Amino acid sequence: MSETGSSFSETGSYTLAVDGMGGDGGSEVVVAGLAIAADRHPSARILLVGDEAKLTGLLSRYPRAAAICTIRPAGSAISMDMKPTAALRVRDSSMRLAMDAVAQGEAQGVVSAGNSGAMLALAKIVVKTLPGITRPAMAAISPTTRGDVVMLDLGANVACDWRNLVEFAVMGEAFAKAVLGLPAPTIGLLNVGSEELKGDERLRQAAEVLRGSSLAKQFHGFVEGHDITAGTTDVVVTDGFTGNVALKTGEGALKMAFTLLRQVFTSSLLGRIGYLLVRPGLERMKEWLDPRRYNGAVFVGLNGVVVKSHGGTDAEGFAAAVDVAIDMVTHRFNDGIRDRLARMGSLTTVKASPDQPQAVPAS
Amino acid sequence: MSETGSSFSETGSYTLAVDGMGGDGGSEVVVAGLAIAADRHPSARILLVGDEAKLTGLLSRYPRAAAICTIRPAGSAISMDMKPTAALRVRDSSMRLAMDAVAQGEAQGVVSAGNSGAMLALAKIVVKTLPGITRPAMAAISPTTRGDVVMLDLGANVACDWRNLVEFAVMGEAFAKAVLGLPAPTIGLLNVGSEELKGDERLRQAAEVLRGSSLAKQFHGFVEGHDITAGTTDVVVTDGFTGNVALKTGEGALKMAFTLLRQVFTSSLLGRIGYLLVRPGLERMKEWLDPRRYNGAVFVGLNGVVVKSHGGTDAEGFAAAVDVAIDMVTHRFNDGIRDRLARMGSLTTVKASPDQPQAVPAS
Incomplete structure (x- = not known):
């Protein structure tokens, strides 16, 4: 089940990179969630990033998940309490490698139940902000x-x-x-x-x-x-x-x-x-x-789909976060933003009126 | 029942000025609320400000309220949608005269179900901000x-x-x-x-x-x-x-x-x-x-007790706002603020540290 090197995009389908190590429930909840997601989205391809031995063992227990997953080994994981600045320095974390897959076009989106501060910082640096945002x-x-x-x-x-x-x-x-x-x-x-x-x-x-x-x-x-x-x-x-x-x-x-x-x-x-x-x-x-x-807070305005599952969720909640990511990828969420920005013209040319009244209190 | 000129504070009791004209339910709700308040606080004295004929008629239907109320005639009322700046220019409104009674020491607090923007503006100008606030x-x-x-x-x-x-x-x-x-x-x-x-x-x-x-x-x-x-x-x-x-x-x-x-x-x-x-x-x-x-939002930090009853409340709600005002007067709310400010020293001498880190996002 280890990666073969073939590009998933050749299948005409879509690929999500999933951080296999994040969340309070750890890899078990992630893989159990992917088993539910596999039933709902059999054509999805998942690049599951994390500890190879651990994930291989879990996928053998969840054959439905195994059917859509390919494991990408990662040397480390971002802990839930790691500071964003520290997380940015770890090059081989499962979260980082999942983001890298999006940045390199191997995956269209990433889902993680990990540290959200680290996730936002990594997404900005690795996946990068969408032009115009x-x-x-x-x-x-x-x-x-x-x-x-x-x-x-x-x-x-x-x-x-x-x-x-x-x-x-x-x-x-x-x-x-x-x-x-x-x-x-x-x-x-x-x-x-x-x-x-x-x-x-x-x-x-x-x-x-x-x-x-x-x-x-x-x-x-x-x-x-x-x-x-x-x-x-x-x-x-x-x-x-x-x-x-x-x-x-x-x-x-x-x-x-x-x-x-x-x-x-x-x-x-x-x-x-x-x-x-x-x-x-x-x-x-x-x-x-x-x-x-409603699980799956989403970081919007990035060069790819980035979905944050709640750290304390269960398999059903993680599957819901995957649902959101797949909806965003298949309905071309970022193309929607690009189209709208093009129709709105440059926001930088709009100037604030200098003669606006001051702050008005609530009544 | 018209005012006699005697100072209520001579009774050793306390006086609330009540705007008889404010709120969506109008004077009827106010007077019905005062009837409930009269049962709970028989020693309270109410200076009821507004249209003399209308209020006299209502008090004759609510004898319990009449027992604690003295009417002070007012020539006009602030409408619910009047802008605060416009409300400040009306000198004979019931809300203004009720505030005047607090400023002149005739009453220790004021209760109104009227326009809250107007009320805040009038309170700042008439009752004035507490020293140190x-x-x-x-x-x-x-x-x-x-x-x-x-x-x-x-x-x-x-x-x-x-x-x-x-x-x-x-x-x-x-x-x-x-x-x-x-x-x-x-x-x-x-x-x-x-x-x-x-x-x-x-x-x-x-x-x-x-x-x-x-x-x-x-x-x-x-x-x-x-x-x-x-x-x-x-x-x-x-x-x-x-x-x-x-x-x-x-x-x-x-x-x-x-x-x-x-x-x-x-x-x-x-x-x-x-x-x-x-x-x-x-x-x-x-x-x-x-x-x-929970009716009775309170404007704190003024030289007197200023309680705003919700405009859409009923008699029970208005009575609750009167409860709050009476609690604040009898438990010497403003003395509590004065004492605390004295113990804290001047806040203006405290300086912000120049080397604080920047804004940190939520996780």
């Missing part, structure tokens, strides 16, 4: 009461200017097309109020540029925190600080709701009987909100 | 799985520096003492990770100052979005942009959970029977999360 961002899908929403940036850039936000809108729209299959996703810019004068200069400037762009018809304007779960728009654009806090706050609120619900259903005999009656519906609700269904 | 902030109480949390700023300041954040920590701690009755509230600084190097310079600087201050023992360090509902700390400090988004995102997530739950309980006969069995527990859960229980 200033900074890559982290995007993910979240549940709403009426479908799914794409949110970005979720923490790759704690400080952003208006141009970053416009680029996030471009990338978020392409992502919603490729992964959610929406023909014309709507876009909202996260703010403290929906009125035009709310927020700060960078938000007003980003909104002005989007209103004058080829995305104008899909641009909904400003949205607020509660619009995320209401599904007001298909894409919510924000800076990495706010996006990270919003994502974790929403997850925390749902966790609290489930904790309180558990008390309702376990605090009395009637509660326990009630639980048995509504269990099927509750299971569907939990499934809808299941973080594993 | 750079900028007032908006604070509120939210539910967690283990008690309540105080969050600020919720939107008064979309951009903040490290000094603002330190002052928010001081005011949030005093608020948690006065309103939640905690002897030594713990404080967290909202960030994209809990490690010391996460976030940006202003967060690291604020953390450094708090670690070296008289609040050091209560300062927990950085917290993340999910820590808000987990109740990791009693106070969560952040800038007004992030706080506003986090508050609304958390509320939105809970709303989604309840929408999905409603589907579980109504989509089948078994679900409806199950609902009947667990209804008492669900009612307790809804009560715990009831936004009315």
Whole structure:
């Protein structure tokens, strides 16, 4: 099962490089996830990078995974707590070699459950930023009461200017097309109020540029925190600080709701009987909100597809991350970004109006 | 029932000025709320400001409210959509006259369900900022799985520096003492990770100052979005942009959970029977999360207590806002801030370290 040297792209199919060593669950979860992915995507080719002996042993236990995998040996692995600067210096890590495969055109995308700081740093250096994009961002899908929403940036850039936000809108729209299959996703810019004068200069400037762009018809304007779960728009654009806090706050609120619900259903005999009656519906609700269904945060704005699986996920969650990567590759996510950027013209020629009013507080 | 000219402070009690004209429900909700407040706080004195004929008529229908209220006539009212700059020019509005009563020492606090942008602007101009505080902030109480949390700023300041954040920590701690009755509230600084190097310079600087201050023992360090509902700390400090988004995102997530739950309980006969069995527990859960229980966002850092009731609330919610104002007055909230600032020394003498590392992304 060791690599033969033949190029996978000759098969007319697509190849994903998978970091076989990342994540809290280690290689076992990765290979078990690939077994699930093999059933869903039998034509996929996986370049599985990591400890050859270990991965060979695991693939012998998961023959379905073995059918689509080729192992590429790696001399080391990036630990979950390694600093990004240190990770950049390790040349033979499984994460690095997986990125190298994308940079060299052997694979169209990479999936890792490893250290996300290291992953972003390596992706920027090895896979490199897409021409026309200033900074890559982290995007993910979240549940709403009426479908799914794409949110970005979720923490790759704690400080952003208006141009970053416009680029996030471009990338978020392409992502919603490729992964959610929406023909014309709507876009909202996260703010403290929906009125035009709310927020700060960078938000007003980003909104002005989007209103004058080829995305104008899909641009909904400003949205607020509660619009995320209401599904007001298909894409919510924000800076990495706010996006990270919003994502974790929403997850925390749902966790609290489930904790309180558990008390309702376990605090009395009637509660326990009630639980048995509504269990099927509750299971569907939990499934809808299941973080594993949304596993696979994506680094967008790179010269290839780069998907980060949650470190603590299980095989089902890892398979979902592979699903996202395959959707992005087969629906030509990066071509969508390139096309849109070409239609928008150079963003550097747009100038911020000097006479904009100052920051306006929330009401 | 018209004003007699005697000073309420002579009674040895306390007086709240109440804007009788604000809120979506108008004067009726305000007066009905005061009737509930009168039962809870019979020694309170209310200076009810607004349209004399209208308020007199309402008080005749709510004799319990009439027992604690004195009407002060006002020639106009601030509409919910009036711009703050326009509101500042109206000298005889009920909101303005209520603020005037605090500025002149006739009342110790003011409660309004009106236009919050106008309220913040008027409070800054009329009630004025507390000495030692750079900028007032908006604070509120939210539910967690283990008690309540105080969050600020919720939107008064979309951009903040490290000094603002330190002052928010001081005011949030005093608020948690006065309103939640905690002897030594713990404080967290909202960030994209809990490690010391996460976030940006202003967060690291604020953390450094708090670690070296008289609040050091209560300062927990950085917290993340999910820590808000987990109740990791009693106070969560952040800038007004992030706080506003986090508050609304958390509320939105809970709303989604309840929408999905409603589907579980109504989509089948078994679900409806199950609902009947667990209804008492669900009612307790809804009560715990009831936004009315948390009504009363507070503008802190002013020379008097300024409480904003949600515009769309009902009488019970308005009464909760009055509760918050009375807690703050009787527990000498502003004295708590003054004492703490005196123990911390001048914040202006603290200098930012020039060699701090740059912004570090979330992982």
